[in-house]
Each structure stands twice: as structure tokens, then as C-alpha cells.
Amino acid sequence: MQDDGRLLIPFTSGDKIGFVDKDGAIVVKPxxxxYYGDCYDESDNIRVSVDRLYGFVRGGGRVATYKRPMYGLINYKGETIFDPSFYSLIPAIGNKKLYTVQDRNLGYAVLNTGGTEVVRLGKYSWIDGFDNGLARVRIGNVTNGQNENGDKWGLxxxxxxxxxxxxxxxxxxFYGKKRFTTKVVKGNVACDVILSELLDKDKTQEKDNHSDFYDANDYGTNYGEYAGSYAQDLEGYSDDVIDDAFDGDPDAYWNID
Structure with missing residues (x-):
């Protein structure tokens, strides 16, 4: 265990996970x-989850029960930063102190590890994780996976x-995609924007192979990135729709209303 470079080392007891330090002393009880991630440095945090059980009464009075993970955060000492009370807890890429969260009422906010609410709960209908110092936000709603309900996007x-x-x-x-540009669409016009230039940073990365301007009717004609998924192979959703309507997760098809 002394050769393990982690400051917190997970262990299991039954079906629960706890953490010990390098000396084997229990720091967090099971x-x-x-858990997600490891602590190799004092600036590292670990996302943790517990299962929340809930149910609905179905036809004939049958009760269907479900299990959903609730996410929280601990630091390298095993101290709780966020209680496991969020439906989602998305770490910012490149900033270990910033997280996009979704609460039990499906509201979104942005929190830092010091407890400050960077973006108040409910200001936007949806908030993505941060990458390249930016995050997508949306007002309005999506129904049945379609972006045709007056919703608008920004950064x-x-x-x-x-x-x-x-x-x-x-x-x-662009979250987690290792991209330095993204495509923005307004009406029938679409263009690529360089993310670093939006933040007035020095341009250190070349643009990708997209052209600067093109007809937005090209939207929905790209396939292949999600080949093999039910949403694309059987339902016919394009890469573009899966990226935008399902936030890049083809399995989210099963969650549409």
C-alpha cells in the first residue's frame, strides 16, 4: 500500500465502498x-455516489421500483464537499474546483468547491460541463428529443x-470532445467559432477541417460517430441530433418523453 501513489485508496466492505490512507487507516467508512476518479494530489477530488430507491404505481396496482445514483464529492482528506444529493455532477475539464450540478427537481446550477454558487439554480433550463473555459447553456425545453420548442442556446x-x-x-x-472550435447555428446560417478567441486567449490551436460558413441545412446529415447505437442504427438519429438533443449520449434516447 505504501507503493500506491494515491492519497485515498478505495476498499470494499460488502457492497459498499470506503477509503483508507497510505497507512491503511480508515478515512471514510464504507x-x-x-466512485469516480482518484486523489494523487491535494487538489484532486473524488466523485462518489449512493443509490436512491424510488417507485411508481403501475397498472393493476403493481408498484415498479427503480434505483438511481445520487452524486457527491469528497476531497483528498475524505471530507465531504458536496453531499451525494445530485442527479448529475459534471466536473469542469481543466478546472478542478468547478462543477455543473443537477438537483432532484431537475434544476441546474454551477458550484465551486468553496461552496459558492457561480450560476444560480434555475437560471438556465440546462447547463453543460465546462471545457476550454466555456459551457453551453439553454433556455426553453426539449420535447421528444427535438430542438423545436423555442429554446435558445448560448455560452x-x-x-x-x-x-x-x-x-x-x-x-x-464540445465537452470532452477535445475540440477547439464549435458550430453555432442561427436561422439558416451556421459557422464555426474558435473557443479560445471567445475568451480573448492567444490562438494556439489550428481550426478543425470545417469550413467557416455553410448552409445549416447540412445539419442532420452526419453519421458514423455513434454507429452501433440503437438511437442511430435503428431509430436513424444523426450524429448532430445525438450531440445536441441527447448531449452526446445515444443511450439518453431511452429517457425521452
Whole structure:
């Protein structure tokens, strides 16, 4: 165990997960069902989850029960930063102190590890994770996976400032995609924007192979990135729709109303 470089080392007791330090002393008692990430440095945090059970009365009085993970956060000392009370807890890429959260009422907010609410709960209908110092935000709603309900998209920085106003019909996903540009669509016009330039950073990355301007009717004609998924192979959803309507997760097809 002394050769393990982690400051917190997970262990299991029954079906629960806890953490010990490098000396084998228990720091966090077994209580979690899953953990995500490791602590190699004092700036690292670990996302943890517990299962929440809930149910609905179905036809004939039958009760259907379900299990859903609730996410929280602990630091390298095993201290609780966020209680496991969120439906989602998305870490910012490149900023270990910033998280996009969704609460039990399906509201979104942005929190930092110091407890500050960077973006207040409910300001936007949906908030993506941060990447390249930016996150997509949306007002309005999506029904049945379709972006045709008057919803508008914009971009915010890590301080919650709107960098692109909420006036776009679509902004393509870039979180976790290792992209330095994204496509924004307004009406029948679409263009690529360089993310670093939006933050007035020096341009250090070349643009990708997309052209600067093109007809937005090209939207929905791209396939292949999600080949093998039910949403694309059987239902026919394009890469573009899966990126935008399902946030890049083809399995989210099963969650549409």
C-alpha cells in the first residue's frame, strides 16, 4: 500500500465502498456504491455516489421500483464537499474546483468547491460541463428529443458570464470532445467559432477541417460517430441530433418523453 501513489485508496466492505490512507487507516467508512476518479494530489477530488430507491404505481396496482445514483464529492482528506444529493455532477475539464450540478427537481446550477454558487439554480433550463473555459447553456425545453420548442442556446465562462448571448438555435457539443472550435447555428446560417478567441486567449490551436460558413441545412446529415447505437442504427438519429438533443449520449434516447 505504501507503493500506491494515491492519497485515498478505495476498499470494499460488502457492497459498499470506503477509503483508507497510505497507512491503511480508515478515512471514510464504507457507504458509497461507486466512485469516480482518484486523489494523487491535494487538489484532486473524488466523485462518489449512493443509490436512491424510488417507485411508481403501475397498472393493476403493481408498484415498479427503480434505483438511481445520487452524486457527491469528497476531497483528498475524505471530507465531504458536496453531499451525494445530485442527479448529475459534471466536473469542469481543466478546472478542478468547478462543477455543473443537477438537483432532484431537475434544476441546474454551477458550484465551486468553496461552496459558492457561480450560476444560480434555475437560471438556465440546462447547463453543460465546462471545457476550454466555456459551457453551453439553454433556455426553453426539449420535447421528444427535438430542438423545436423555442429554446435558445448560448455560452458562459467559468465566472458565469454570458460570452455568447442566448439567441442561437443550436450550439454543437464540445465537452470532452477535445475540440477547439464549435458550430453555432442561427436561422439558416451556421459557422464555426474558435473557443479560445471567445475568451480573448492567444490562438494556439489550428481550426478543425470545417469550413467557416455553410448552409445549416447540412445539419442532420452526419453519421458514423455513434454507429452501433440503437438511437442511430435503428431509430436513424444523426450524429448532430445525438450531440445536441441527447448531449452526446445515444443511450439518453431511452429517457425521452
Amino acid at each position: 457507504q458509497f456504491t461507486m 458562459i465562462d467559468e465566472n458565469g458570464k454570458e460570452i455568447l448571448p442566448l439567441e442561437y438555435d443550436s450550439i454543437w457539443t
